[in-house]
Amino acid sequence: MNPNLDQLHPYPFEKLRQLFAGVTPNAEYSAISLGIGEPKHATPAFIQKALVNAMSGLANYPSTIGTDALRAAIAGWLQRRYGIPALDPATQVLPVNGSREALFAFAQAVIDPASRALVVCPNPFYQIYEGAAFLAGAEPYYVNSVPALNFACDYATVPGEVWERAQLLYLCSPGNPTGATVSLDDWKELFARSDRYGFIIAADECYSEIYHGSQPPLGALEAAHQLGRADYRNLVVFSSLSKRSNVPGMRSGFVAGDAAIVKKFLLYRTYSGGAMSPPVQTASIAAWNDETHVVENRNKYREKFALITPLLKSVMDVDLPDAGFYLWADVARTGLTDEEFARRLYADYHVTVLPGTYLARDAHGSNPGRNRIRMALVAEIDEGLEAAQRIVQFCTELKQPPYLNPNSK
Incomplete structure (x- = not known):
């Protein structure tokens, strides 16, 4: 077996399952999960129709590079969304089976395992970055x-000695779980470091279309264009339809950017078998070419966050994020750790949230997830409000000692 497998941490949701082991949630309440970032809004009917109408494509082997029409649709969306010159669909765009799969595979393709390489990543982070680093050596x-x-x-x-060993930088903007975005000044500094030290930047932008202000988040390709980096050297972005179009089960995304890197990644994927199903390609074209459903989806999230954030802010330290569909809340003033908070909330009110320490590591003397929880506001408004009201009631009860709820174990 690959010895690097032993370095992998249990996935956050496996840790959550273990945390809840032996807990019987209060039967007075139905289950509401804010734990996993799985969109719950309905998949647009026109995407479903496009998928069904393309089922004849199942009789054909798909090519790894995807159809010309799909790559053109992705390039067109990037041009419209970010105001950049059109990318070359033949050399700078590659369809992938969801951004998760591609983010993991990318490290395997670009890391030299014999070189004591470092992979720089945010903390807290999407655990795929860490696992990809370990398994790439x-x-x-x-x-x-x-x-x-x-x-x-x-x-x-x-x-500087870290940058000297760095071969890959993963970043997520808007971030998971914090919702933080990367500014143009930040991009300028990161590009300068990439030029100096030679590492590749993998920009995960799967939350880019869910934002709460009037201005959409700055994209990596957009930043590069504004800074005169027309070749997007050492920069590759990853995006997906999962959150944008509510089709996580379709597993459809793309990689775009530096043509030389995309070419090598295509070679890798030709061997690994990462070709997208023809019906999914057809449905993806329909999704990338339509913006109306994206605006409607974003407005749903804005309405939810506008209603729910003030409720939760009354009992915990939490603010509206820049973007994304998570709330990253500090629960220290409740007197409970993030794990204790999640376990008791599940026991007493049957609401699932994710402890922040499950999304972060101890690093440089601290764990930035400690005493924080991540709440994914992915359900419809009524269910989200119900969850928020239960959390408020739970936190209010915590302020009335002694805390003797028999459902907590």
């Missing part, structure tokens, strides 16, 4: 998010 280096910087990572604190 590299070591992750965690850059803590900073609450005073609106949960942005302070890359200026990373020592």
Whole structure:
């Protein structure tokens, strides 16, 4: 067996399952999960129709590079969304089976396992980054998010010797779980470091279309264009239809950017078998070419966050994020750790949230997930409000000692 498998941590939801072992949730309440970031809004009918109408494509082997029409649709969306010159669909765009699969595979393709490589990633983070680093024979280096910087990572604190060994930088903007976005000034500094040290930047942008202000988040390709980096050297972005179009089960995304890197990644994927199903390609074209359903989806999230955030803010330290569909709340004033909070809330009110320490690592003397919880506001408004009201009631009861609820174990 690959010895690097022994370095992998249990996935956050496996830790959550173990945390809840032996707990019988209060039968007075129905289950509501804010734990997993799985969109619950309905898949648009026109996407479903496009998928069904393309079922004849199941009789054909798909090519790894995807159809010309799909790559053109993705390139067209990037041009419209970010105001950049059109990418070359033949050399700068590659369809993938969801961003998760591609983010993992990318490290396997670009890391030299014989070189003591480091993979720099945010902390807290999407656990795929860490696992990809370990299985590529590299070591992750965690850059803590900073609450005073609106949960942005302070890359200026990373020592030069780390950048010298870095071969890959994963970043997520908008971030999971914090919702933080990368500014143009931050991008300028990161590009300068990439030029100096030669590492590749993998920008995970799967939450880019869910935002709460009037301005959409700055994209990596957009930043590169504004800074005169027309070749997108050493930059690759990953995006997906899962959150944008409510089709997580379709597993449809793309990689785009530096043509030389995309070419090598295509070679890798030709061997690994990462070709997208023809019906999914057809449905993806329909999704990327339509923006109306995206606006409607975003407005649903805005309505939810506008109603739910003030409720939760009355009992815990939480604010509206820049973007994304998570709330990253500090529960320290409840007197419970993040694990204790999640376990008791599940026991007493049958609401699932994810402890912040399950999404972060101890690094540089602290764990940025400690005493925080992640809440995914993915359900419809009524269910989300019900969950928020239960959390408020739970936190209110915590302030009335002694806390003797028999459902807590």
